[in-house]
Amino acid sequence: xxxxxxxxxxxxxxxxxxxxxxxxxxxxxxxxxxxxxxxxxxxxxxxxxxxxxxxxxxxxxxxxxxxxxxxxxxxxxxxxxxxxxxxxxxxxxxxxxxxxxxxxxxxxxxxxxxxxxxxxxxxxxxxxxxxxxxxxxxxxxxxxxxxxxxxxxxxxxxxxxxxxxxxxxxxxxxxxxxxxxxxxxxxxxxxxxxxxxxxxxxxxxxxxxxxxxxxxxxxxxxxxxxxxxxxxxxxxxxxxxxxxxxxxxxxxxxxxxxxxxxxxxxxxxxxxxxxx
Amino acid sequence: xxxxxxxxxxxxxxxxxxxxxxxxxxxxxxxxxxxxxxxxxxxxxxxxxxxxxxxxxxxxxxxxxxxxxxxxxxxxxxxxxxxxxxxxxxxxxxxxxxxxxxxxxxxxxxxxxxxxxxxxxxxxxxxxxxxxxxxxxxxxxxxxxxxxxxxxxxxxxxxxxxxxxxxxxxxxxxxxxxxxxxxxxxxxxxxxxxxxxxxxxxxxxxxxxxxxxxxxxxxxxxxxxxxxxxxxxxxxxxxxxxxxxxxxxxxxxxxxxxxxxxxxxxxxxxxxxxxxxxxx
Amino acid sequence: xxxxxxxxxxxxxxxxxxxxxxxxxxxxxxxxxxxxxxxxxxxxxxxxxxxxxxxxxxxxxxxxxxxxxxxxxxxxxxxxxxxxxxxxxxxxxxxxxxxxxxxxxxxxxxxxxxxxxxxxxxxxxxxxxxxxxxxxxxxxxxxxxxxxxxxxxxxxxxxxxxxxxxxxxxxxxxxxxxxxxxxxxxxxxxxxxxxxxxxxxxxxxxxxxxxxxxxxxxxxxxxxxxxxxxxxxxxxxxxxxxxxxxxxxxxxx
Numbered sequence: 001x002x003x004x005x006x007x008x009x010x011x012x013x014x015x016x017x018x019x020x021x022x023x024x025x026x027x028x029x030x031x032x033x034x035x036x037x038x039x040x041x042x043x044x045x046x047x048x049x050x051x052x053x054x055x056x057x058x059x060x061x062x063x064x065x066x067x068x069x070x071x072x073x074x075x076x077x078x079x080x081x082x083x084x085x086x087x088x089x090x091x092x093x094x095x096x097x098x099x100x101x102x103x104x105x106x107x108x109x110x111x112x113x114x115x116x117x118x119x120x121x122x123x124x125x126x127x128x129x130x131x132x133x134x135x136x137x138x139x140x141x142x143x144x145x146x147x148x149x150x151x152x153x154x155x156x157x158x159x160x161x162x163x164x165x166x167x168x169x170x171x172x173x174x175x176x177x178x179x180x181x182x183x184x185x186x187x188x189x190x191x192x193x194x195x196x197x198x199x200x201x202x203x204x205x206x207x208x209x210x211x212x213x214x215x216x217x218x219x220x221x222x223x224x225x226x227x228x229x230x231x232x233x234x235x236x237x238x239x240x241x242x243x244x245x246x247x248x249x250x251x252x253x254x255x256x257x258x259x260x261x262x263x264x265x266x267x268x269x270x271x272x273x274x275x276x
Numbered sequence: 277x278x279x280x281x282x283x284x285x286x287x288x289x290x291x292x293x294x295x296x297x298x299x300x301x302x303x304x305x306x307x308x309x310x311x312x313x314x315x316x317x318x319x320x321x322x323x324x325x326x327x328x329x330x331x332x333x334x335x336x337x338x339x340x341x342x343x344x345x346x347x348x349x350x351x352x353x354x355x356x357x358x359x360x361x362x363x364x365x366x367x368x369x370x371x372x373x374x375x376x377x378x379x380x381x382x383x384x385x386x387x388x389x390x391x392x393x394x395x396x397x398x399x400x401x402x403x404x405x406x407x408x409x410x411x412x413x414x415x416x417x418x419x420x421x422x423x424x425x426x427x428x429x430x431x432x433x434x435x436x437x438x439x440x441x442x443x444x445x446x447x448x449x450x451x452x453x454x455x456x457x458x459x460x461x462x463x464x465x466x467x468x469x470x471x472x473x474x475x476x477x478x479x480x481x482x483x484x485x486x487x488x489x490x491x492x493x494x495x496x497x498x499x500x501x502x503x504x505x506x507x508x509x510x511x512x513x514x515x516x517x518x519x520x521x522x523x524x525x526x527x528x529x530x531x532x533x534x535x536x537x538x539x540x541x542x543x544x545x546x547x548x549x550x551x552x553x554x555x556x
Numbered sequence: 557x558x559x560x561x562x563x564x565x566x567x568x569x570x571x572x573x574x575x576x577x578x579x580x581x582x583x584x585x586x587x588x589x590x591x592x593x594x595x596x597x598x599x600x601x602x603x604x605x606x607x608x609x610x611x612x613x614x615x616x617x618x619x620x621x622x623x624x625x626x627x628x629x630x631x632x633x634x635x636x637x638x639x640x641x642x643x644x645x646x647x648x649x650x651x652x653x654x655x656x657x658x659x660x661x662x663x664x665x666x667x668x669x670x671x672x673x674x675x676x677x678x679x680x681x682x683x684x685x686x687x688x689x690x691x692x693x694x695x696x697x698x699x700x701x702x703x704x705x706x707x708x709x710x711x712x713x714x715x716x717x718x719x720x721x722x723x724x725x726x727x728x729x730x731x732x733x734x735x736x737x738x739x740x741x742x743x744x745x746x747x748x749x750x751x752x753x754x755x756x757x758x759x760x761x762x763x764x765x766x767x768x769x770x771x772x773x774x775x776x777x778x779x780x781x782x783x784x785x786x787x788x789x790x791x792x793x794x795x796x797x798x799x800x801x802x803x804x805x806x807x808x809x
Contacts, residue, residue, distance in 0.1 A: 036419065036449045050726055074732030086720070086727040089752045103732035131756055134314050146731060162446045164313040164476055166516040190449050193521070232450060235479070235521040235543055242547050253521055257528045264553040270533045328767060357771045368716055369761040370768035372709070374563040378687040385781040386773035394783050414565045416715065430772070 001026045007056035016042050017208045029185045031195040034205035035230045040188045049073040075104045078151035082158040084142035094126035100145035118148040136167030156187040192234045204229050278302040282339035294320040296494040307464045309481035310474045312491035313516035318474040327356040361431030365443040367423045376410050380430045401433035421452025441473040457484045482520045482541040522546035562715040564682050570612040575692045577792040582676035584799035589672035592806035598668040605675040612683050629667040636663035686712045691782045
């Protein structure tokens with residue numbers, strides 16, 4: 001589905017990506033992580049053809065991004081940016097979603113049908129003014145107008161930055177639902193808790209190189225990799241690493257609580273052990 | 277030092293109160309974190325403390341905000357700014373100069389600080405924030421974290437007693453966010469600055485601040501030491517924010533019947549709690 | 557054109573010129589370009605601009621600026637070429653259009669003037685800090701600080717808006733707007749509606765900026781507040797004299 005072959009990229013004489021190779025299959029949920037300047041945003045923009053590789057190839061569904069127009073790629077790939085205000089340019093919610101749809105779908109009846117179902121799904125008032133919505137609502141609108149077109153691949157560049165916890169959860173749950181229906185998701189994200197909760201695979205970038213590629217659980221237990229990429233793992237996996245043996249499978253609060261209870265000395269229980 | 281009594285404010289052209297009946301008193305030397313979902317009234321509260329409300333943004337205003345016994349309603353914003361400095365969320369638009377040094381000079385010049393005092397204040401502020409090496413650098417070439425430090429230095433140079441920060445890390449990556457909070461802690465402990473910070477990242481707050489306030493729908497829901505506030509898992513859940521996972525973990529362990537001394541708010545605490553449960 | 561007008565840090569002779577003198581010499585060079593009717597002289601002025609850029613350590617930016625202006629002038633060049641019907645015909649085109657030697661000459665002249673007239677100010681502004689410019693306008697020209705600040709803020713915001721616009725274009729390209737079209741008219745048509753998001757963001761940024769200045773005592777500032785002093789040095793006088801000489805030369809050629 002997404003094939004990145006030995007890709008390098010140079011920006012203003014600075015080599016920002018060096019010899020990156022990986023492959024992403026349909027339906028995966030991949031997080032791109034790394035410290036600032038590691039090349040995450042550059043890589044995400046290479047995936048939808050906004051940037052073209054200096055050497056190597058990026059192919060999406062068999063299409064070479066260097067030989068395909070961005071507008072053609074946009075039919076297959078939806079890209080959600082951190083700042084919704086760069087995307088929203090119409091005066092009503094319905095117009096905004098329709099504008100996005102008309103860019104990639106020619107059939108008027110289909111546009112109307114998708115518009116109606118999207119409005120319903122997100123519970124938007126079609127006539128409200130996007131610029132009077134809250135930041136979180138605007139981000140949901142930006143997401144809605146992208147996924148209305150039903151892209152096969154969704155790329156997210158820090159989709160939850162600047163949002164509060166409930167807004168973040170709302171956005172991520174929508175994305176997760178799409179992923180479970182087969183949409184491939186690639187997400188650049190700083191919030192490691194979000195990465196842990198949603199991504200199943202992690203690509204770690206450091207200094208423009210692909211430092212590691214593995215399942216979320218593998219990566220959050222790979223101390224050396226995390227250290228090299230200066231990434232602080234989420235609290236529970238970090239606690240598990242510190243506690244050492246016996247906590248290899250504790251990634252969530254629930255898993256950690258049960259691993260701990262199993263090892264807690266009897267005098268720390270309020271009631272007898274059989275009550276647990 | 278700051279006494280807020282029955283503060284209610286409604287912006288012009290709005291039909292609901294942005295903050296409603298807030299009572300809060302903040303002592304000198306405090307380090308207070310304010311958290312809450314968007315629209316909870318956090319920014320409005322900050323604006324009421326630094327005098328932007330009601331002096332620049334009109335609306336219906338009830339109650340009072342007093343700083344050292346002076347009602348902000350009766351004092352000009354520029355007089356308030358000498359006591360209360362504010363750092364904003366949007367990093368680029370709060371800058372007025374192109375070079376770090378000039379950014380810091382701006383406020384000093386405006387308040388007509390004597391010429392022979394300016395150099396000491398300028399280098400002192402840069403030093404306190406740890407960016408002396410950036411003095412002659414071009415602001416637009418700095419990283420987000422460095423820019424935010426410049427903004428803090430520009431405020432510190434005016435020597436306010438209170439520093440307000442409205443989501444200072446919302447545009448920053450985890451490392452820079454951490455660096456900003458380390459700096460705030462140092463300014464609070466070493467320089468005795470009273471700090472009030474609005475922040476979404478609960479883990480930073482629980483690690484660094486002394487007191488925590490949770491807002492929802494314009495009201496102050498919870499206020500107290502971080503530990504006491506984080507005990508209220510249920511209320512916090514309802515207010516649309518998340519607990520640090522280690523706090524949730526210790527609350528869950530209590531539910532499972534494990535005897536704990538209190539809620540863990542940092543990773544270090546969780547680690548020693550777990551070790552104590554397991555080993556002698 | 558990325559980085560255009562963004563302050564280029566440096567410690568060169570040109571950086572240390574009095575901000576007012578920098579404005580003055582760029583004005584004089586522009587005037588010289590418009591007075592002179594000689595292609596060669598104006599081309600020499602462009603070369604001089606590049607030399608100044610090189611001495612100020614921003615040669616590359618100077619070249620980029622030149623390239624940008626050339627692209628922009630292409631349109632004007634063609635228009636001028638086709639509109640002037642005086643002189644000896646060189647080439648007959650369909651639709652009764654004709655290219656003449658006079659047309660060619662005046663098209664070249666206009667483009668050269670445009671470039672030589674724009675470059676000096678762009679170069680000088682790149683090596684002038686906006687705060688210095690407003691300070692000197694207040695101190696020497698007695699401009700009220702509010703106006704000087706408004707002017708320099710406007711200039712300071714240009715690169716910020718340019719960056720914002722680049723981000724908006726990226727976002728729109730990603731959703732399928734054909735920004736990569738080769739058709740210039742189509743492209744303009746696509747970009748115009750994007751001014752809405754730019755405007756919304758700009759208004760918010762300017763408001764934030766105003767509040768940030770206000771809480772740092774902006775309105776208390778007086779003409780005497782400025783800490784730095786701006787002298788007019790021998791170097792300043794020398795470049796000023798040199799620019800005046802260019803005007804004189806322009807009158808001759």
